[in-house]
Amino acid sequence: MASTVVELVVNGRPTEVLVRPLESLQAVLRDRLRLTATKVGCRQGGCGSCCVLVDGDPVLSCLLPAADAAGSEVRTAEGLGGPGKLSDLQAAFFDGFAAQCGFCTPGVLMVTQALLERDPHPSRDEVAAALAGNTCRCTGYEPILEAVADAGRRRDASALEDL
Amino acid sequence: MAVEEYVTPGSVEEVVGLLDGEETVLFAGGTTLMPRVAAGMLRPRRVVGLRRAGLDYVETRDDGSVAVGAMTRLGGLASCDHSLPAAAANGVGAWTLRTLATVGGNLFAPSPYGDVAVALLALDAHARVFGPDGARALAVAELPDGLREREVMRELTFRPDGGDRTAFVKQGRRKLGSPAVVTVAVSLRVVDGRIDAPRVALGGAGDRPSRATSAEEVLAGAEAAPATVAAAADAAAAAARPPTDSVASGWYRSRMIAVQVRRALQDVIQRDPIEETREKAHGIDGG
Numbered sequence: 001m002a003s004t005v006v007e008l009v010v011n012g013r014p015t016e017v018l019v020r021p022l023e024s025l026q027a028v029l030r031d032r033l034r035l036t037a038t039k040v041g042c043r044q045g046g047c048g049s050c051c052v053l054v055d056g057d058p059v060l061s062c063l064l065p066a067a068d069a070a071g072s073e074v075r076t077a078e079g080l081g082g083p084g085k086l087s088d089l090q091a092a093f094f095d096g097f098a099a100q101c102g103f104c105t106p107g108v109l110m111v112t113q114a115l116l117e118r119d120p121h122p123s124r125d126e127v128a129a130a131l132a133g134n135t136c137r138c139t140g141y142e143p144i145l146e147a148v149a150d151a152g153r154r155r156d157a158s159a160l161e162d163l
Numbered sequence: 164m165a166v167e168e169y170v171t172p173g174s175v176e177e178v179v180g181l182l183d184g185e186e187t188v189l190f191a192g193g194t195t196l197m198p199r200v201a202a203g204m205l206r207p208r209r210v211v212g213l214r215r216a217g218l219d220y221v222e223t224r225d226d227g228s229v230a231v232g233a234m235t236r237l238g239g240l241a242s243c244d245h246s247l248p249a250a251a252a253n254g255v256g257a258w259t260l261r262t263l264a265t266v267g268g269n270l271f272a273p274s275p276y277g278d279v280a281v282a283l284l285a286l287d288a289h290a291r292v293f294g295p296d297g298a299r300a301l302a303v304a305e306l307p308d309g310l311r312e313r314e315v316m317r318e319l320t321f322r323p324d325g326g327d328r329t330a331f332v333k334q335g336r337r338k339l340g341s342p343a344v345v346t347v348a349v350s351l352r353v354v355d356g357r358i359d360a361p362r363v364a365l366g367g368a369g370d371r372p373s374r375a376t377s378a379e380e381v382l383a384g385a386e387a388a389p390a391t392v393a394a395a396a397d398a399a400a401a402a403a404r405p406p407t408d409s410v411a412s413g414w415y416r417s418r419m420i421a422v423q424v425r426r427a428l429q430d431v432i433q434r435d436p437i438e439e440t441r442e443k444a445h446g447i448d449g450g
Binding site: 002020021022024043044045048051054057058059060062063064065067068111128129130131132133134 | 165166167168169171192193194197198200201202210212214238256257258259260262263339340
């Protein structure tokens with residue numbers, strides 16, 4: 001069995017990691033790099049709890065061989081915000097009680113982060129469509145949709161402050 | 164037994180050369196293969212990936228035909244300029260799945276999955292394939308069973324000018340992210356109030372996507388009117404042998420075929436393509 005060295009950038013940090021053939025990005029992030037925010041829910045691509053960003057696109061990390069992410073920029077929930085500081089999106093989730101058990105939350109954060117990077121003010125339907133692949137058993141989704149709308153407003157407010 | 168090797172050669176020719184059949188499988192988007200490997204249902208020794216074989220594109224050729232590379236991600240197809248395949252791709256799963264799932268892979272997805280084939284059938288599309296015996300072309304209707312051993316799809320081709328009125332309808336158990344109860348793709352023209360070049364393709368009417376030829380016979384040359392639409396929808400439902408599975412019963416699918424074919428046809432014959440183009444041109448700047 002021939003492992004290969006894969007170079008990629010993880011949350012802004014250039015990283016080298018030893019990867020087994022066909023080993024998923026999910027397994028590499030969690031087991032090799034100890035970045036356990038990305039969850040294992042189904043390993044079938046059906047629950048969305050493994051969602052990360054690869055070169056800005058939301059990807060189900062359980063379906064992507066880590067070798068296919070070589071040379072790419074990977075972002076996980078650990079990369080949101082900064083030391084001791086929540087991002088606008090995370091703060092909106094926190095204040096809006098959009099996380100209960102928190103298991104779906106990292107995957108939900110990553111896909112909504114990708115959405116907001118493309119459109120800072122998505123409609124409710126657009127957010128719901130973006131989240132079609134993310135299962136949440138706790139919140140009933142409504143607080144999540146509210147939090148994403150709130151995040152857009154917070155970003156507008158902080159952008160105004162920067163002027 | 165763990166996978167011993169995962170390789171991504173730079174050409175289809177090299178990929179075909181590596182498909183030596185001994186515990187070797189082909190890897191496209193991974194949305195079918197990775198779950199099977201994770202569940203222990205598939206234990207390949209070697210996995211050969213198409214990621215770097217240069218098959219991710221949507222382009223118009225000099226002769227006006229459109230070519231879609233077999234590794235085009237469904238997200239890419241969903242945002243292309245061709246409304247019928249774009250609508251089909253956009254209805255599959257969710258955004259997070261469409262960044263990895265491929266057009267070619269979707270053609271292997273068994274019923275009740277596999278919506279892209281329905282759109283391609285309505286476009287009378289063909290597949291260019293490559294195998295140990297060289298290159299050849301197949302009609303989409305022959306896929307995937309018509310592929311020979313070690314043959315790999317390169318691209319799907321179709322002519323975009325077959326019909327200027329198209330519609331795609333997918334009925335699932337949920338509005339989004341659900342396999343299909345029924346899927347309908349329609350392409351036709353209306354000339355002097357009569358239907359011309361009708362193509363109606365259905366998913367959920369049989370064990371694989373197919374053209375509703377009896378409905379097309381009702382439509383060809385007939386008046387573009389509600390009575391024609393109703394007769395075509397009934398013909399489509401009557402000819403169907405829909406499967407029963409965990410998504411829907413054959414009984415329910417029969418009824419939904421009639422409903423969704425009628426709605427799709429009503430939509431296209433009522434719509435005026437010229438008016439639509441005018442609306443689009445004026446919509447943004449209001450001039």
